[in-house]
Amino acid sequence: MGRLSDKVAIVTGAASGFGKGIARKFAEEGAKVIICDLSADAAKAAAEELSCDVAVANVTLREDWERVLQQALDKHGRLDIIVNNAGATYVNKPTVDVEDKDFDLVMNVNVKSIYLSSSVIVPYFLREKRPGCFIQISSTAALRPRPGLTWYNASKAAVNTATKTMAVEYGPNNIRFNSVCPVVGITGMTHLFLGKPDTEENRAAFVSTIPIGRPSQPADIANACCYLASDEANFITGVNLEVDGGRCV
Numbered sequence: 001m002g003r004l005s006d007k008v009a010i011v012t013g014a015a016s017g018f019g020k021g022i023a024r025k026f027a028e029e030g031a032k033v034i035i036c037d038l039s040a041d042a043a044k045a046a047a048e049e050l051s052c053d054v055a056v057a058n059v060t061l062r063e064d065w066e067r068v069l070q071q072a073l074d075k076h077g078r079l080d081i082i083v084n085n086a087g088a089t090y091v092n093k094p095t096v097d098v099e100d101k102d103f104d105l106v107m108n109v110n111v112k113s114i115y116l117s118s119s120v121i122v123p124y125f126l127r128e129k130r131p132g133c134f135i136q137i138s139s140t141a142a143l144r145p146r147p148g149l150t151w152y153n154a155s156k157a158a159v160n161t162a163t164k165t166m167a168v169e170y171g172p173n174n175i176r177f178n179s180v181c182p183v184v185g186i187t188g189m190t191h192l193f194l195g196k197p198d199t200e201e202n203r204a205a206f207v208s209t210i211p212i213g214r215p216s217q218p219a220d221i222a223n224a225c226c227y228l229a230s231d232e233a234n235f236i237t238g239v240n241l242e243v244d245g246g247r248c249v
Helices: 017-028 040-050 062-076 100-128 150-173 190-194 200-207 218-229
Strands: 008-012 032-037 053-056 081-084 132-137 175-182 240-243
Touching: 008 017, 008 062, 017 032, 017 040, 017 081, 017 218, 032 040, 032 062, 040 053, 053 062, 062 100, 081 100, 081 218, 100 132, 100 150, 100 175, 132 150, 132 218, 150 175, 150 240, 175 218, 190 200, 218 240
Parallel strands: 008 032, 008 081, 032 053, 081 132, 132 175, 175 240
Antiparallel strands: none
8 A cells, every 4th residue: 555545636736847757656555546738748757657547738727727627527536636747937137137938937837736726626525525735836936045946946935825825715614725935956947046057067056055955856856745745744734845855044
């Protein structure tokens, strides 16, 4: 029996990076996972590799959340876990150079997606009187912001505050909300955080601020999410868990 046996999970942005690592770990621990991603080809490839279900969806659209929820219910008859991993950023730049499209991107993908997931799925948990678990992938940028990514940092701070607020509001209904705050990892967005090509040399300044001395890996984030999603954490809610090698100390 795995730690997530018989649980049904939606993981957004799960075709690559942290999301794929989370989907892999959840599947290994017995969960039935729906890999939810905007990229159809990448999502299908990841789902085939990990023996998961697939849903091609835009997390900034209410109708797509409604469709993915219905898919989970039609296929598995239930839903237990939502991991809001899908995220976006713009290239590191002076705040005065940020454009409207940059601001809209981070607020829509990083914040509106969580608003929509809770707006669509919390009523399901309330109606069915089922316990539920939401895990948002936030960032150490919400806690120890670096210059050049002001509105990305602000979007992740909003994620942390919304997580704590909903944890208090829905705790009496046994619906848990937690976030995981990774330090910079090696993903498809790393070059945007750096504002230059993702090379070991360019990464050195970031890594030098991490006491353990390395970037985060998908497995680090996946292990934290697995704990928060498991019954071992059924008394844990409203936590913004730093998975950062000591960066935020």
